[in-house]
Amino acid sequence: MLSVSRSIVxxxxxxxxxxxxxxxPGGQHVNRTESAVELRFDVMHSPSLPDDVRTRLLARSDRRLTDDGVLVIQARRFRDQSRNREDARERLVEILRGALVAPKKRIATKPTRASKMRRLDGKQQRSKIKQNRSRSWSHE
Known part of the structure; x- marks a missing residue:
């Protein structure tokens, strides 16, 4: 059992x-032992996930998510299998916890009058600089 939250196990x-x-690294030892772990979790067909969490996970543009909706996590950070296994599970829990929280809706705002004025002033200054350049070139 892998506990993600109080409601999801x-x-x-x-x-x-x-x-x-x-x-x-690891010398000859690395060629003999299978210490890397590939952990697969079927997000699409998992009965343990609530629908909203599943939808958020599948909507992510995550390269670890296959076309079939399977989340693939590879852990090869450590030299021994048990630590890599633990690392892969921790990363899975982290991803799932990230999908538990619904993103906040963005509230559209209008730019302030002062920010509009600053933008227009900057454009005018830039325009004057460019106009001065063209005048100086024509006199040469």
């Missing part, structure tokens, strides 16, 4: 782990 049966050889 993922059973082990929904998590698919695959162990593979990690790249990086």
């Amino acid at each position: 993922l059973p082990e049966s929904e998590l698919v782990e695959r162990f593979l050889r990690a790249d990086g």
Whole structure:
């Protein structure tokens, strides 16, 4: 059981782990042990996720999310399998907790009168600088 929040708990049966050889330092040891972990979680078909959380997760443009709605997390930060396994699970929980909170609606605002004036003043100054350049070129 992987606890995400009070209301969301993922059973082990929904998590698919695959162990593979990690790249990086480790000498000959790295070629023999499968210390990297690939954790897969099917967001699309998980009965443990509420619909709003599922929708937010699937709407994210996350490269770890496959076209089938499966979230794939690879952990190869550490040299031993157990720490990588723990790391992958922590990252999954972090992603799921991020989707629990609904994003705030943006309230459209109008620019203030002073900010409009500053913008127009800046445009006028720039225009004068460019006009002065063209005058100086024509006299040469």
